[in-house]
Amino acid sequence: MIQFLAPILVLxxxxxxxxxxxxxxxxxxxxxxxxxxxxxxxxFFFVWKWVIPAADKTLAxxxxxxxxxxxxxxxxxQEAASLLDDYKKQLAQAKSEANTIVENAREAGDALRTDxxxxxxxxxxSIRVKARSDAAxxxxxxxxxxxxxxxxxxxxxxxxxxxxxxxxxxxxxxxxRYIDDVGNLEA
Amino acid sequence: MDVLILASESCDPATEIICAPxxxxxxxxxxxxxxxxxxxxxxxxxxxxxxxxFIVLALLFMGFRxxxxxxxxFGVAMESVVSFVRxxxxxxxxxxxxxxxxxxxxxxxxxxLVANLFELTPGINFPLTSRMAIPLMLAVVTWLIFVIVGFAxxxxxxxxxxxxxxxxxxxxxxxxxxxxxxxxxxxxxxxxAVRLFANLVAGHLMLTLLLGSGWIFFAAVGDIGVRSVxxxxxxxxGLLIFxxxxxxxxxxxxxxxxxSAVYIQTSVHPEH
Numbered sequence: 267m268i269q270f271l272a273p274i275l276v277l278x279x280x281x282x283x284x285x286x287x288x289x290x291x292x293x294x295x296x297x298x299x300x301x302x303x304x305x306x307x308x309x310f311f312f313v314w315k316w317v318i319p320a321a322d323k324t325l326a327x328x329x330x331x332x333x334x335x336x337x338x339x340x341x342x343x344q345e346a347a348s349l350l351d352d353y354k355k356q357l358a359q360a361k362s363e364a365n366t367i368v369e370n371a372r373e374a375g376d377a378l379r380t381d382x383x384x385x386x387x388x389x390x391x392s393i394r395v396k397a398r399s400d401a402a403x404x405x406x407x408x409x410x411x412x413x414x415x416x417x418x419x420x421x422x423x424x425x426x427x428x429x430x431x432x433x434x435x436x437x438x439x440x441x442x443r444y445i446d447d448v449g450n451l452e453a
Numbered sequence: 454m455d456v457l458i459l460a461s462e463s464c465d466p467a468t469e470i471i472c473a474p475x476x477x478x479x480x481x482x483x484x485x486x487x488x489x490x491x492x493x494x495x496x497x498x499x500x501x502x503x504x505x506x507f508i509v510l511a512l513l514f515m516g517f518r519x520x521x522x523x524x525x526x527f528g529v530a531m532e533s534v535v536s537f538v539r540x541x542x543x544x545x546x547x548x549x550x551x552x553x554x555x556x557x558x559x560x561x562x563x564x565x566l567v568a569n570l571f572e573l574t575p576g577i578n579f580p581l582t583s584r585m586a587i588p589l590m591l592a593v594v595t596w597l598i599f600v601i602v603g604f605a606x607x608x609x610x611x612x613x614x615x616x617x618x619x620x621x622x623x624x625x626x627x628x629x630x631x632x633x634x635x636x637x638x639x640x641x642x643x644x645x646a647v648r649l650f651a652n653l654v655a656g657h658l659m660l661t662l663l664l665g666s667g668w669i670f671f672a673a674v675g676d677i678g679v680r681s682v683x684x685x686x687x688x689x690x691g692l693l694i695f696x697x698x699x700x701x702x703x704x705x706x707x708x709x710x711x712x713s714a715v716y717i718q719t720s721v722h723p724e725h
Contacts, residue, residue, distance in 0.1 A: 292585050292650075294589050295496075295584065295586055298496075298502065298587070299589075301499040301502040301586075303590055305503055305564070306560065306561075306590065306591065310557060310560040312510055313513065313559050313563075314556035314557075314560075317513045317559070318535075318556050320518075321517055321532065321535045321539075323520050324524070324532070
């Protein structure tokens, strides 16, 4: 341990020995002072005139670049948002148009169906009316015909009764013929 | 390596437990000029001062030579240093006015940081800030700035408010005023310089003695045999101190810069 302390003791002794001449260490050498002043002046001038402006320029350029990029990013973002809005509007418009088209088509279909049903009903009614009319006309015509036939038969019967030519079999034949005529009319 | 040679010149591993130079000042003084231009001698310290300047200029130039929207890793590191000094230290301490002082604060931070890290740089291993000239010069510049700013912003009230603090009870006002006057105008630059200087001197001394001794004991294994194992704890401890000194180097650069900002802030807003 004493060996490790020895250098400290040696240094202490040195310090005592050198105390008288140690002041030389504290006094600046004139040549070193002049060199120091020149060297430091050059450094200061260089820093003052070139380094600080260059650093400012670099930082300003970087700030400008970053600001530009941020602005560009913001513009792009706004453009993207605007495009998205446009697309959304277009999509909504397309949906609306599609709905309108479907609605119109439905309305047109309904109208067409209503129209066709109405027309069909009208046709049917017309056909029904005509059929009823035809049937009535036919019935009238048949009735008229029967009336004429009955009148003719009655007349023929009356003539034969008056002439006395009607026997039982001829009378029966007339009656049968009359029934057949009526039967044919009804068919 | 010069340091190791200096430390080992008077060292005898066979008898001594640690190798220290006769005069520790030898570890910090390089008086022999490497070359001269006119009357000006370029000693090792002077050359290292200019080397530190070139490194700072090169780092900043490489970091900001191009305006990059997406920076490189090195660019990010340099921008972090600049924004740290400007936003956290200058504006954070002084307020919105702080940005105008950021060139000065960034200059001292970078210069001190590189000068401190020379302590740990292989081949250099000498912190420039362990020479009093650099810390004292920077402390005096800081002192000049905060005094001039104080007078410019507040006129004579700057010194009057310090000498006669109205928030202190009347009986103590003259004493506190005197202490404040000495503290602000005399002690601030001295403590600022000595704090940086002393930390780096101590770190350099420890690293030199520990790593130097470890190395010398290992190198002398042929002469002293098993005794060279003494170098092992010195070397291991030296490596730990090496890591510690990295933290100290960065921290002291930060503290000097922060205190400079605080002193300027007290002149810009003396009411605080």
